[in-house]
Amino acid sequence: MRYSLTTLLGQALMGNRGWRQAWRRPDPKPDYDVVIVGGGGHGLATAYYLAKEHGLSRVAVLEKGWIGNGNVGRNTTIIRSNYLLPGNTPFYEWSLKLWEGLEQDINYNAMVSQRGVLNLYHSDGQRDAYARRGNAMRMFGVDSDLLDREQVRAMVPYLDFDNARFPIQGGLIQRRGGTVRHDAVAWGYARAADQRGVDIIENCEVTGIDVIDGRAVGVMTTRGPIKAKKIGLAAAGNSSRVAAMAGLRLPIESHVLQAFVSEGVKPLIDNVVTFGAGHFYISQSDKGGLVFGGDIDGYNSYAWRGNLPMVEDVAECGMALMPMLGRLRMLRSWGGLMDMSMDGSPIIDRTPVDGLYLNAGWCYGGFKATPASGWCFAHTIARNEPHAFNAAMRLDRFASGRLIDEKGAGAQPNLH
Template sequence: MPFSLLKYGLSSDYPVDVDLPAPKELKSSYDVVIIGGGGHGLATAYYLAKYHGITNVAVLEKAYLGGGNTARNTAVIRSNYLTSEGVKFYAESVRMFQGLSNEFDFNIMYSERGQLTLAHTDATVRAFRQRAEVNKHFGGRTEMIDRQQIRELVPTLNLDPGHLPVLAGLWHIDGATARHDAVAWGYAKQAAKRGVEIHQLTEVQDFVVEHGKITAVKTNRGTVKCGCAVQAIAGHSSLLLNKLGIRAPIHSYPLQAMVTQPFKPFLDPLVSSSALHCYVQQTGRGEVVFGGGSDPYPLYNTRSTLDLKESLLAHAIEMFPFLANAKLMRQWAGTTDMTPDYSPIMGRSPIDNYYLDAGWGTWGFKSTPICGKTMAELVASGGRTPELIAPFALERFSTFQQVNEMGATAASH
């Protein structure tokens, strides 16, 4: 076997499956320009090509593929949200995630492990009961469990942390994780195979707007004409919208996480507590990941801070006291673009041929497949909004039809 590998590696004519074509010059025009080369932008390009035959598409990324929030999250996948609109949307995304490895012929390391959210008060228990019923009604697998069931599920969990004893839990069987960069590269590879052009180190700097429509996009590599454009740039959404004079209720906050040295497996489910502002999971490599709520002030930055580390780890140690002596390996942050109702903004913008995929806050990665599919439908139809994303339109903030998902995250905001 080692001999064969050596022979394969030194051969000059062995078959190579190149993920992406070599970089090339921008064309003068495209049918669709997608701004942002993260999971959402690449997924939209892939589904445009696969389901709608639209391949004259350019994905423009100012840095490298999947290098923004796609690479700066904790890779959690779930659908246990509060509203019927949210549950239907994310449940469909979970179903799509389950088949992505086969669809790509590329292992995204999807791992269904379940998510346990802890209830520390009677009010939370009542809210979780309602949440479980909403989830079951719209196809999610979620149920309430008691202290004994929690103890059996996570034997290492401290059920009586300080003044907040655990009363019950919301057990979301569909909770899972996947390798975030593998998801981005799987979409990129398959989109490129179908003729989509992917341009890294290509920053969108401005737009040409004529008669209420986008006619061209100005980049650091020149100006390209386009039939329409899709914005999918996560944390910096509002900055690009400002260039077009589009008002949207988005504020960006840093969101931090950290990971320990590896341990032997002791934690299979993802465990979270909104009361303790913390969630904990163990990766396939044995590292323990800690995450929590966003920083308390707006900032377009991905720096890490000591104060967040101290407060987050204090709560994590309340949940798992034996981790007090664990050594941290690294800490990182992303930039979350939050909306007032903690739901995304998807669909048409005030500019006819400019489509929005923004305001994703802390829940963007888990929506990658369904977001790409529905945004592709929107673009291919010339602006007819798919029913699944109609509740997330920008206009909901002026018509007072918000989709309130406040408190639906693994750690409260």
């Protein structure tokens, strides 16, 4: 059912009784051309683009719980392509372009809101590092502007300009960056993929991967065995567990990242603002809640919960940056499992097992990548080779040394 003004009005007149399921609830078929493990944003987008761009409709997305249960439904909703390194920038820029056309493409309003992403700098060195990044973005045709202190003040006057421990000197802004209603991304891709024949199968946990003579041929699930010509893993924080079913060990640790939302208030913060003297980023949702977050908790975890010191750290950064937040209340905190890679950048690649493909290592930046990740993973699966956009996101880059280490933090996931 296509969403349009006509259907909307028509349904309103008939008491909204005619709306149909946004996606079907099929039972798994015995075999598929492609099985995607993981019904999060990346898995659903992959299925959609497999169908749309590569004409594959015998595709299933297997989700152990409900779709969107993973990080697509528990992030701070920020989109941007302000990356430094050439292995990343074109990929994220492609993602941003896909975001810009998303609602028309999938006929679903995920509320892509290009409010601008402002990264603040607090020292000359940080200014120059942001200039380096802004210049690198310009080389890829990506918008970026370096603002001085007064330009930042004009834009976000409520920051602490007068009494800050680390005075704000300016910022790098990407005006095309912004936010998206995160759950709607999962639902929108699910609905669009479903309309193209993709089977979205919830409550279907993958318990094993069949590998015969070095080739993946199917999966075992809680709803029975399913054969597949190709299998794509998009399991985020559970990537290591799923890959282990095919005998693979990954350059990944699973860590918890917390995110927070405040009570809803009238419009207060118009942009996405990130602090440069601590780990903190914030925006305001269309519903009025301030959505914010900080650093990962910092140790391996599969427990979907966070710790108190990080909550305090995030609040401290928030108050240092925006002392007007003091009387606003944190309403809810939550934790997601991040697939922290060893250089802080993702992997979209084939694996040493034929027919098995990997999409993982998103650290805590996977949400913004959702469209391009799906698009590139679909390409990699369908063509059995990466697209130029994800050509650098190889699994063997750790062996070769072709790392994509934006921060230069080295092989320690909790520093990325």
